[in-house]
Amino acid sequence: MATPPLLGTLESALYADDLDAAIGFWQDVMGLDCFQHNEGRHAFFRVSNAPRPQVLLVFRAAVTQQPPAADARLPVPPHGATGPGHFCLAVAPDRLDEWRGHLEKAGVTIEADFLWPNGARSIYFRDPAGNSIELADPSIWAG
Template sequence: MAETPLAVLGTLESALYAEDLDAATIFWRDVMGLQPFQTVSGRHVFFRVTASQVLLVFNPSATEQPPRPDARLPVPPHGARGPGHFCLAVAPDRLDAWRAHLTARGIAIEADFHWPNGARSIYLRDPAGNSIELADPAIWT
């Protein structure tokens, strides 16, 4: 007999990796409108997405290292190289405004299309080359 899986509440944090945290901060704060709430120079910058969801942007060169034996927070090493992906849910009636906002700031739109169910996604890149998607949440319904 299969064991019943334990319930989860949802996604709490998502991580992207960028070596240039200053460029990441400018992009996520000034272009995307997310507020940074914690920064460790050369290691990470964390952004508030909603009251209970955060985007963590780490410098992989710093986080690939194992924690020191005396570390107060012994977070295991992690990191990724190459482009990751992050999707933000956007109300469908705000996607045109987002497209205009990004274009006005010189951000290239890599793709803008409707899924078979009619929901729309807009794709762009952050300064680290990560694939960023702005999508109508109905893509998954």
């Protein structure tokens, strides 16, 4: 039986207890548009529209780990995580120095900045919830 094709990643999720801090970071520091916010539950950010939508979902796990009500209009199954997650955004290699300077100017501590064995570069830092965030030259996965 053949596996049906996939189009790619549509959404990724991180978890944060303080959604206001998450909105401030992802919108003001990272430049993502917060297009949906449900107070105390989630904030959704647009990463890209092309070639298809890509979004970052930031949830409060304490809320989303609860099962939906029996009469829920959107019965999304419970989900959530504890501890730091990881999220990586692709950045053109010639813009990584610009990003590093931008992050440092915003008071973000850089945890690591290195070249992978194939020569591609990654920069690691933390969001306010403690998630490990990476900006990377997409060629880290060139095969």
